Amino acid sequence: MSATHATAATNSAGNPSAGSAPSGNRASGRGDARPIAFVSAQALRERMHEAVNDPHLRKSFRGAMDFLMAKRAAQFPDESELDSLRTLSEGIRQYSLSKLPDLLEQLEANLTRNGVQVHWAADADEANAIMLGIARRHAAKTIVKGKSMVSEEIEFNHAMQAAGIDALESDMGEYIVQLAGEKPSHIIMPAIHKTREQIARLFAENVPGVAYTDNVDALIQIGRQVLREKFEQADIGLSGVNFAVAETGTLCLVENEGNGRMCTTVPRVHMAITGIEKIVEKLEHVAPLFSILTRSATGQAISTYFNMISGPRKPGEKDGPEEVHLILLDNGRSQAYADEQLRKTLQCIRCGACMNHCPVYTRIGGLAYGTTYPGPIGKIVSPHMMGLEQTHLLPTVSTLCGACGEVCPVRIPIPELLVRLRGEAQSKPHDNPVMVGQGAGYSPLVSFVWRTWARIYASPGNYRIFSWLASRFRALTPSRQSGWTAARTPLTPAPRRLRDMVRDRQ
Amino acid sequence: MSATRDRILARLRASRPAQPLALPVLDAHYTPRARNETVAERVARFRAGIESFHAEVHLASEGDWPALLAGLCANKGVQSLLYGADTPAGRRLDASAFAGTTLRPWAGEIEGLKADLFHRVDAGFTQTLGAIAETGTLIVWPSEAEPRTLSLVPPIHFALLDARAIHPTFFDAMRAGNWAAGLPTNALLISGPSKTADIQQTLAYGAHGPKELVVIMINTEGDVQ
Ligand code: SF4
Numbered sequence: 036m037s038a039t040h041a042t043a044a045t046n047s048a049g050n051p052s053a054g055s056a057p058s059g060n061r062a063s064g065r066g067d068a069r070p071i072a073f074v075s076a077q078a079l080r081e082r083m084h085e086a087v088n089d090p091h092l093r094k095s096f097r098g099a100m101d102f103l104m105a106k107r108a109a110q111f112p113d114e115s116e117l118d119s120l121r122t123l124s125e126g127i128r129q130y131s132l133s134k135l136p137d138l139l140e141q142l143e144a145n146l147t148r149n150g151v152q153v154h155w156a157a158d159a160d161e162a163n164a165i166m167l168g169i170a171r172r173h174a175a176k177t178i179v180k181g182k183s184m185v186s187e188e189i190e191f192n193h194a195m196q197a198a199g200i201d202a203l204e205s206d207m208g209e210y211i212v213q214l215a216g217e218k219p220s221h222i223i224m225p226a227i228h229k230t231r232e233q234i235a236r237l238f239a240e241n242v243p244g245v246a247y248t249d250n251v252d253a254l255i256q257i258g259r260q261v262l263r264e265k266f267e268q269a270d271i272g273l274s275g276v277n278f279a280v281a282e283t284g285t286l287c288l289v290e291n292e293g294n295g296r297m298c299t300t301v302p303r304v305h306m307a308i309t310g311i312e313k314i315v316e317k318l319e320h321v322a323p324l325f326s327i328l329t330r331s332a333t334g335q336a337i338s339t340y341f342n343m344i345s346g347p348r349k350p351g352e353k354d355g356p357e358e359v360h361l362i363l364l365d366n367g368r369s370q371a372y373a374d375e376q377l378r379k380t381l382q383c384i385r386c387g388a389c390m391n392h393c394p395v396y397t398r399i400g401g402l403a404y405g406t407t408y409p410g411p412i413g414k415i416v417s418p419h420m421m422g423l424e425q426t427h428l429l430p431t432v433s434t435l436c437g438a439c440g441e442v443c444p445v446r447i448p449i450p451e452l453l454v455r456l457r458g459e460a461q462s463k464p465h466d467n468p469v470m471v472g473q474g475a476g477y478s479p480l481v482s483f484v485w486r487t488w489a490r491i492y493a494s495p496g497n498y499r500i501f502s503w504l505a506s507r508f509r510a511l512t513p514s515r516q517s518g519w520t521a522a523r524t525p526l527t528p529a530p531r532r533l534r535d536m537v538r539d540r541q
Numbered sequence: 542m543s544a545t546r547d548r549i550l551a552r553l554r555a556s557r558p559a560q561p562l563a564l565p566v567l568d569a570h571y572t573p574r575a576r577n578e579t580v581a582e583r584v585a586r587f588r589a590g591i592e593s594f595h596a597e598v599h600l601a602s603e604g605d606w607p608a609l610l611a612g613l614c615a616n617k618g619v620q621s622l623l624y625g626a627d628t629p630a631g632r633r634l635d636a637s638a639f640a641g642t643t644l645r646p647w648a649g650e651i652e653g654l655k656a657d658l659f660h661r662v663d664a665g666f667t668q669t670l671g672a673i674a675e676t677g678t679l680i681v682w683p684s685e686a687e688p689r690t691l692s693l694v695p696p697i698h699f700a701l702l703d704a705r706a707i708h709p710t711f712f713d714a715m716r717a718g719n720w721a722a723g724l725p726t727n728a729l730l731i732s733g734p735s736k737t738a739d740i741q742q743t744l745a746y747g748a749h750g751p752k753e754l755v756v757i758m759i760n761t762e763g764d765v766q
Pocket of ligand 1: 382383384385386387388389390411412439442443444445446447
């Protein structure tokens, strides 16, 4: 498990494992999930249905989420410390965002001074093209990857594969998921949906010369052996970034396994990719953010490694990459930035706590959402990356229970943003929208029903007339009431209104 | 793609708040929570922390740590120990003889050493810049003399720590050393041997980095158990 930006995407076909592209299977038997094209209502419903009816999946997620919630809680025995740390972390993220364009320029200047090459990408295609260019220049055949959700977001593996370059995941969870031809189902623990036995079979079938074992230590040692060879041979290492520090020009990476250090240290070239929002001004700002990140994410006081990279190998140094590149990716983030309320989405430090505490995520798992980032954070960030045409249903996949907002270490008001996004998705399309795809979920009928409802409930006179009619003509209430009656008895108005009964008693 | 750069920056500039928010005050969080602890308490806290992450801690004195390291190497069957020669600790090792362990000072660039590093070296030895009591964490700043892979590739990492350099928190360590004024190419916090819980949340040590982390702590004040 490593903590970088994370998420899960599955193919739109519904069944996560059906997404493996056979053509992508190399000698090692790996496949790559097909890129996401569209989150159709139909596919989303089918996937959710399938997920809730899969008892193994339900058990895996329930168990894992209970485990992670308990571990997080144990890290914060002191309410007031948590409260103070959240306020500080929120303050740092908001401060950084308030200076974002300046900090990006400062970061670029300092990284450049340190010898790091900085690139800017508006979207996935540009980011992939930049990295492919770097890979081609070095005639790279293999890229070994540390955990990076942004690389998932841009379908990096797929783009490299199409160009004949092997992009190999080296985080144990990502490696497992890649072997299975799937996508990560959690931003921190990518293989959380898989049981030990499933992984054991996967290794036995796909790793040459490996006999079946479901001993976890043995399985990890198998992964270690396979991947060590790759670290040694790979031409390029790729990583994400947890925090980029503007004042020093430093890229910070959080991880437990050591694969992130391998990817950023052993190959001759290191490419790092990050969203433009993951920036802080002062080095000391990473101290509280790092602490609240690992404690919120996996309930660890600290991760095994905190890796701060400020440049390529200097003359005289004996190891480390000769070239370091940073790709700064927008991909919809500047759209979120443009609106004061939606900007809060960018405070995220990708800890995954919101999904661990989400009753919907716990029941349907990470793959059902069909987006790279699942769970509450996925629902508020994906609409900016993919547009509302494809994602307008996502903000409705929520009970608005508020658990996500309550645990978010940087206090993103996720439920509030979900309501806002529902509004953006379902309001009548208008000129000058703040979001691409505004109004994609607009339905004249639904809109008419709610407008009428509002008119009735906002005026005592209207309400009196409506309730009188409803109670007198209750026999006419339809017995099938859309989604409501799928699992419940129909709603029928009472024969007498409260108003009538009160009058009787006076 | 400087056109992209300019477009992104222009877009952000067009919508950023007119005034940046006030700089957050970190001291307001850390100062009231500072512990007035003795060095011994701090050392104990560091030790409990890093041991909970499966690291071993051994106490030594300035005079006898090479002998202690030799003993540990013998116990663990370390046949080849790689270290950076051109450091104070490295010079001590240069002058030592380990029975049964070949002492190998790092020589040349990694390109010439990769195969040995990955397949033949049993342990790497590094100094540390200090440590963090709050979490049980070593601070390692690799250098020309002590390359980054020493603490990463060999299966065992031996780390030499001066107990006086243990800071209460990460924040304190950064402030005390004025890290913001300049960081090395690579700076590391290390809290135990590499690990993963990616298979059914079952913790397994020895993921991709060292399988063992062994801390040799020089405790000049001698007040630690
Ligand atoms: S939205 Fe908050 S809780 Fe969710 S991943 Fe981001 S920082 Fe963590």
